[in-house]
Amino acid sequence: MGVDQSENPRDATLVEDAWSVGQLNREIEDALVESRDRFPTHIVGEIAEVDHYGFGTFFELRDLEADPVISCLSWSQAVSEFEHELKEGTEAIVEASVDFYPDRGACQLLVTGYWPLGESKRQQKLAKLRQQLDADGLFDEDRKQPIPSYPNCIGLVTSPSGSAREDAWAAINSRSPRTTVKLFGATVQGEDAVPSMISGINHLDADSEVETIIVTRGGGSDADLWCFNAEPLVRCIAACSTPVIVAIGHEDDETLAEYVGDARAMTPTKAGVLATTPFEDVLSHLTVIEDRMLWGYRSVVEDRVGRLAQRIVTAYEGLEQRDSHLQSLRQRARDLEQRITNRYTTVVDTRLDTLDTRIDQALKEVELATEAESASARVAHGRLNDLERRVNGAYQTHIDRELNSIDHRIETAYRNVEAEARIEAGTAQARRLRLVVAVLVVLLILLGLGIAFVLL
Amino acid sequence: MTDTSNDIQERIDRLESIAETLEDGNVDLARAKELRDEADEHLQELRTLLQVNEGDVIEMDKIE
Numbered sequence: 001m002g003v004d005q006s007e008n009p010r011d012a013t014l015v016e017d018a019w020s021v022g023q024l025n026r027e028i029e030d031a032l033v034e035s036r037d038r039f040p041t042h043i044v045g046e047i048a049e050v051d052h053y054g055f056g057t058f059f060e061l062r063d064l065e066a067d068p069v070i071s072c073l074s075w076s077q078a079v080s081e082f083e084h085e086l087k088e089g090t091e092a093i094v095e096a097s098v099d100f101y102p103d104r105g106a107c108q109l110l111v112t113g114y115w116p117l118g119e120s121k122r123q124q125k126l127a128k129l130r131q132q133l134d135a136d137g138l139f140d141e142d143r144k145q146p147i148p149s150y151p152n153c154i155g156l157v158t159s160p161s162g163s164a165r166e167d168a169w170a171a172i173n174s175r176s177p178r179t180t181v182k183l184f185g186a187t188v189q190g191e192d193a194v195p196s197m198i199s200g201i202n203h204l205d206a207d208s209e210v211e212t213i214i215v216t217r218g219g220g221s222d223a224d225l226w227c228f229n230a231e232p233l234v235r236c237i238a239a240c241s242t243p244v245i246v247a248i249g250h251e252d253d254e255t256l257a258e259y260v261g262d263a264r265a266m267t268p269t270k271a272g273v274l275a276t277t278p279f280e281d282v283l284s285h286l287t288v289i290e291d292r293m294l295w296g297y298r299s300v301v302e303d304r305v306g307r308l309a310q311r312i313v314t315a316y317e318g319l320e321q322r323d324s325h326l327q328s329l330r331q332r333a334r335d336l337e338q339r340i341t342n343r344y345t346t347v348v349d350t351r352l353d354t355l356d357t358r359i360d361q362a363l364k365e366v367e368l369a370t371e372a373e374s375a376s377a378r379v380a381h382g383r384l385n386d387l388e389r390r391v392n393g394a395y396q397t398h399i400d401r402e403l404n405s406i407d408h409r410i411e412t413a414y415r416n417v418e419a420e421a422r423i424e425a426g427t428a429q430a431r432r433l434r435l436v437v438a439v440l441v442v443l444l445i446l447l448g449l450g451i452a453f454v455l456l
Numbered sequence: 457m458t459d460t461s462n463d464i465q466e467r468i469d470r471l472e473s474i475a476e477t478l479e480d481g482n483v484d485l486a487r488a489k490e491l492r493d494e495a496d497e498h499l500q501e502l503r504t505l506l507q508v509n510e511g512d513v514i515e516m517d518k519i520e
Contacts, residue, residue, distance in 0.1 A: 150465060172511075176511070180514065282468075286468070286499060286503065289468075289472060293471065293495045295478075296480075299479075303481065
C-alpha cells in the first residue's frame with residue numbers, strides 16, 4: 001500500500017493492522033445495526049436545506065441549540081402523507097430510523113413522520129435580530145459605500161484552503177492584474193468562525209492600502225453558514241469604514257451579513273468581478289473617450305478655421321470689390337480728365353478762334369479805322385498843310401504888312417528921331433528902335449508858329 | 457481609496473468632461489488646444505497607470 005516494508009519494520013506492522021475503507025464501513029454498519037435499540041425513533045430539530053425530488057425529499061435536521069446536523073431523506077410516499085409541508089427554519093419532531101450507507105460511509109435519517117412545532121428558536125432569534133438591525137438602519141441603502149472601480153489593493157477574508165479563495169483571486173487577477181490581494185485566512189464555519197472573521201475584517205479595515213474588503217466562502221448548509229448571521233460579525237461588517245463585498249454560499253443562500261455589506265455577490269467569483277473593472281474595458285473606454293475628444297477637437301478646429309477662412313474670403317472679396325471700385329473710379333477720373341482736356345481744348349480753341357476772329361475783325365476795323373483815320377489825318381494833314389500855308393501866307397502877309405508898316409513908321413520915326421535926335425541918340429535910339437522892332441518881329445514869328453503848331 | 461485609485465477615476469471623469477466640452481463645441485481655438493493637451497496628458501498617465509503588472513497575493517496572519 002505504498003509503504004516500503006523493507007525499509008522500516010514498524011511500517012510493516014502498520015500495514016498489517018490497517019483496515020480498508022470497506023472493512024471500516026462494514027464494521028460501522030454492523031455496530032449501528034447492533035445498536036439500533038439505542039437510537040430514538042423521534043428526533044427534534046430544525047428543518048433546513050430542503051430539496052425536493054421526484055422520488056423523495058432530502059433535508060437536514062439541525063440541532064436546536066448547537067451546530068450539529070444530520071442528513072434526512074423522506075420518500076415521496078411518506079412526504080405526501082405529511083400533514084404539513086416541510087419548511088426550512090421550522091422546529092419539528094420527526095419519526096425516523098438511522099440508516100448507514102457503507103458505500104459512501106454516510107449516515108442518514110430515513111424520515112417517515114413529520115410534526116412541525118412552529119418556528120424554531122433559532123429562527124425567532126434571527127428574525128428578532130433582523131428587526132433590530134433594520135431599526136438601527138444597518139440595511140439602509142443610503143449608508144452603503146460605493147465600491148471602488150480601480151482598486152490597487154483588495155482585502156480578502158476567506159478560508160485559506162477553500163476554493164473561494166482561488167475563485168475570487170482568479171476573477172480579480174483576470175480583470176485587474178495590477179491589483180494586489182491581501183489574503184486574511186480565516187475560519188469560515190463553526191464556533192471559531194465569528195471571532196476569526198472579525199479579526200480579519202478589522203485587520204484589513206485598519207490597513208490604509210486596502211480599498212475594498214471581500215468576505216466570502218463557498219456554499220454549505222444552513223449550519224455551515226449560520227455564523228454569518230451572528231450579530232457581532234454582522235455589526236462588524238456594518239461598521240467597516242472600508243467598502244465590504246459579502247459573498248456567502250450560493251444564490252439561494254441568504255445571511256444577514258450580506259445585507260449589511262456595501263454590496264452583495266452570489267459567489268466568490270462574482271465578488272471578484274464586482275470589486276474590479278476589466279482593464280481591457282478601461283483601455284477600450286479610454287480609446288472611446290480619446291476618439292470622442294479628437295472628434296470634438298477636430299470639429300471645433302474645422303469650424304473655427306472654416307469661419308476664419310470665410311471671413312478671409314469675405315474680406316478678400318470686399319478688397320477685390322473695393323479695388324475694382326477704385327479701378328472704376330480711376331478710369332472714370334481718367335475719362336473725365338480726357339473729356340475735360342478735350343473739352344477744354346475745344347473750348348479754348350473755340351474761344352481762341354472766336355477771339356482770333358474778333359481780333360481779326362477788330363484789327364480790320366482798326367485797320368479800317370486807322371486807314372480812315374489816316375485818310376482823315378491825311379485829309380486833315382492836307383487841310384492842315386493848306387491851313388498852314390494859308391496861315392503862313394496870311395501871317396507872312398500880315399507880317400510883311402506889319403513890317404512894312406513898322407518899317408514905314410520906323411522910317412518915319414527914324415527920320416523924325418534922326419531929325420530930332422540926330423545928335424543925341426543916334427545909333428542907340430535907332431538901335432532901341434531896331435531892337436523893339438526885332439522883338440516885335442520875333443513875337444510875331446513866335447505867334448505865327450504857335451498858331452501853326454496848334455493847327456497841326 | 458488610495459491616491460492612485462482616486463487619480464484613475466478622477467482622470468477618467470476629467471476626460472469625459474473634456475470630451476463633452478469639445479463635442480459641445482462652444483470653445484475658442486486656444487481653449488480647445490488647451491483641453492486637447494490636457495486630455496493627452498491624462499491619457500498618457502492613465503495608460504501608464506493601467507499598464508499590466510502582476511499584482512501580488514499577500515497572505516496576512518491566519519487564524520484557524
